[in-house]
Amino acid sequence: MTRAKQDSCDVAIIGAGMAGMAAALFAAERGLSCILVGNGGSLLFASGLLDLLGVHPVAERRRWRLPYDALVALAREEPLHPLARINAVSIRSAFQSFVAALGAAGLRYAPLGERNRNVLTSIGTIKATHGVPISMIAGADLLDALDARPSCLLVDFRGLREFSAAQIAATLGDRWPRLRHQRIEFPGYEAAAELYAAHLARALETGKTRERTIALVKPLLGDARAVGLPAVLGLARAGEVHAAFEAGLGVPVFEIPTMPTSVPGLRLLAALEAAVSARGVRRRHHATVRALAFDGEGGTATLALDGAAGGVRARAVVLATGRFTGRGLTADRRQIRESILGIPVHQPGSREFWHQRDFLDASGHAINRAGLLVDEAWRPLDAGGEPFWPRLYAVGSILAHQDWMREKCGSGLAISTAWAAMQHVARQLRGTAAG
């Protein structure tokens, strides 16, 4: 790496998952020049639903209808949890800003409000979440009105993997007696043994396939007040496809998220890519950060990259590298390590305490609360409890004291910590000369 090839910025963000993308958006909105390193592959696993906080405490599996009430309880009972350290005003602002950016990039969400909404899953369970894509909201509205016994038709496509309208209807049958299901052939794919959601989504962007599909569903409607379909209603032109189905069928239409890799995950990735690009964030898409060096307390950080020419110099750096799946943390037989800098990781005293004896233990496993400890400005701490470097920050699932999967707070953690950290980054950089 030569100095001539280095690119400079105010803030370099390592990791382009939900947390890194959010951090890049919020950095650009604050007028900071930003380079985002990494590809957004981890977003492909997303369902498109933006959880804020659904379950607390984990051991009791208590579900919350009002996430901001849940956050108050979390702050009282788990003050070290990253979400407990951010005030509700900031969390609201973070979510509003995030969904506004997605909306401007063509991926619309229903107004956020104060509630968690219930959404159907592909196996017929009900998931509570906060941010719901507009294409799924009619299903959430019906679940709110189950006492009125709404009639609804679920349709799936023969050959579509891991999605069965019959199974969803069977699982919900007791609670939703007027939920019917039908299976149809996807037009043009009648000879295919297996169908893939992304292929169907692309096919439905052509008017002819869309019209033929609507024509197949319409005679099945009966008294249905709404129609649910697997989430295949378009990719780049999803809004147009969804609107065409509603107009053609004459009733609200909602999508049900499919298993990952899902079309809503593809849409989310595309919208975030477009949103950061529209804000002038520079990308190092196919690169990973191999090493990070700091030139003195008041100086800059230099990122050495694999997979891209040249390095990056930055006045501040945000670690958004995730936990084990993102590879921000790695575990060997003895301990858990932070992958790039070897920053101390908060973890159980020895490996025997990583997991409970019972894999399904309601309280979860200690390894899923391992991560970086940070100060009040979201800067990871060294072994002496001091900031590792004065302008190094950490956001998202790499942080300690949270179990986002069980707490149903993945996006909330990513978006809110990115927002909170970026407030400190902006404040700190404004107080120093431009690099």
Ligand SMILES: Cc1cc2nc3c(=O)[nH]c(=O)nc-3n(C[C@H](O)[C@H](O)[C@H](O)COP(=O)(O)OP(=O)(O)OC[C@H]3O[C@@H](n4cnc5c(N)ncnc54)[C@H](O)[C@@H]3O)c2cc1C
């Ligand atoms: C199957 C699945 C389903 C989910 N469903 C939901 C849901 O329904 N609702 C919800 O709110 N959330 C959901 N989430 C969670 C959410 O999408 C995020 O995964 C979670 O919030 C963690 O985000 P993160 O950005 O902190 O970490 P990650 O998503 O793990 O991203 C970290 C990124 O950093 C990159 N990286 C690591 N090291 C380097 C390096 N050295 N250089 C460059 N890049 C690097 C990784 O490649 C990765 O892309 C789901 C996640 C999964 C896996």
